[in-house]
Amino acid sequence: MTTFTLTPHGSLTVTPAATSSPHDFDFLIGRWVIQNRKLKTRLNHSNEWDTFEATGNLRKVLHGRGNIDDFITTFDGQPFEGMALRIFDPGTTLWSIYWSDTNRGTLDKPVVGSFDGNIGRFYSRDTYGGKDIVVMFQWDKTDPAKPVWSQAFSDDAGKTWEWNWYMYFTRPPQQVTFQEPIRVLELRNYLMQPGMTGRFAQYFSDHFVGTQRAQGAMLPGIFTVQGEADRFFWMRGFGDMASRLSFLQGFYGGAVWKGYGREANGMIIDSDQVHLLRPWPEGRVEDVLGNGRYGFVVIDYYYAKAGKRDALLQGLAKVYEPQMKERVSLWVTEMQANEFPRLPVIQEKDLVVVISSFLGEADYREKSPLVEVEGHSVKRETIVLNRVLNR
CATH class of the missing domain: 3.30.70.100 (Alpha-Beta Plaits)
Incomplete structure (x- = not known):
């Protein structure tokens, strides 16, 4: 399984699962409708959630060793577009996932990890609200037609986790092909x-x-x-x-x-x-x-x-x-x-x-x-x- 360790100085080391592969995200290729459930505030014991819909589309790059997808929705009536770039390192067999969006001019530091079977876990160190935290992304592709992404923060070096965002993916209605008559x-x-x-x-x-x-x-x-x-x-x-x-x-x-x-x-x-x-x-x-x-x-x-x-x-x-x-x-x-x-x-x-x-x-x-x-x-x-x- 994918694991991480923190040194006394706060450095994070991620160990990949033995099954890590450049094909781990093939299930995500194509278009999706994404139902989101996101905590309104984080790391303060909140139980109030926002729900909203987004759309996404993933394509492979770098001859299959990477992929890019978009995340399109609205926040407070304003258009919002996010982008994830994922790159597989064949030397370490780890994935690095970078994020950027319409509110940023740079790529965030990556979360790093791998899939062990149907579950993928990816980690990074960050700060939130003045606290040093560990961020975890988790992918569950047990049902590849309905995968689930979730995000958790830990402010105690991974002893406990607060899950603060869930994305539930479904395919959009089957595209009408031009083999069907237009009436x-x-x-x-x-x-x-x-x-x-x-x-x-x-x-x-x-x-x-x-x-x-x-x-x-x-x-x-x-x-x-x-x-x-x-x-x-x-x-x-x-x-x-x-x-x-x-x-x-x-x-x-x-x-x-x-x-x-x-x-x-x-x-x-x-x-x-x-x-x-x-x-x-x-x-x-x-x-x-x-x-x-x-x-x-x-x-x-x-x-x-x-x-x-x-x-x-x-x-x-x-x-x-x-x-x-x-x-x-x-x-x-x-x-x-x-x-x-x-x-x-x-x-x-x-x-x-x-x-x-x-x-x-x-x-x-x-x-x-x-x-x-x-x-x-x-x-x-x-x-x-x-x-x-x-x-």
Whole structure:
């Protein structure tokens, strides 16, 4: 097992377990939802706890001898991001775990230790409230699908310990893959503050793409709008309206949005241009957008005369028939009530939307059909999109 000793002069020596391995943290790779239970005050016999949610994501570095993860939440309404760097020393077979966060400009001194089977213990000397203490991190991966991290302080050289922080890890809901059909689609067209589109695209990619997908939304792509420098366009899909509502309640009430939503909203002038759609007669966005293969997307909004939408649909289907299910899909407004009024949507019953995908502008000029629907005089608006690389 992992043990530590303190010399009379206060130096700490950690002895690794015989089973210590560079693969000890493989169970933690990927994304997590983290339920926290943290003592409000420490080393004063307190029994008052704060509880809050965070998210985390771990990836390997240094050819597997190290890893980095993040810890994203909010404290007192302010975004907070922490980072742990873990490095395995093959000479000593000890792990060193370094911590930093948004309140620090440096890495903390490491806690050092190893795993013995399913339990990992890591130690360091520190000071807290003017007291010399020993810090212990403990990992319990008995159930690797629900690991538990905990932290304890000792102010009597390890004779007694106060456990002051617990993190309970669970995987986020299984990511919806693009093998599943999108039956509800949001087309979200934002007007940005002047000159902010590029910065927002990067911010959105860094903080909202992976986290939304991890929580169950399908994001076919994020885009800039050709000819409109201050526009940002993205799509978000769901299997049905019930799963959409569940996602919106969870995501916009969760740690990621609380931590980063205010700054994101500060870059936007208007985010209410959102059409809520369903496929006609049935469509799969992953086929149309090619899982990112197509970088040039054209959206045509057709506004039929009152009561003429279905006839228009039939006419458009004939025009696009050779490309349906491959490059082109037809959509109509989803008329079920929007049960998340915090995010308003546009629901026009006579609207038909055509989404077409192309490899690039030259491909569009060559293969886009000249659309003339016989017997229909309709209003048509076209938006040309350039895909932003999703990280």
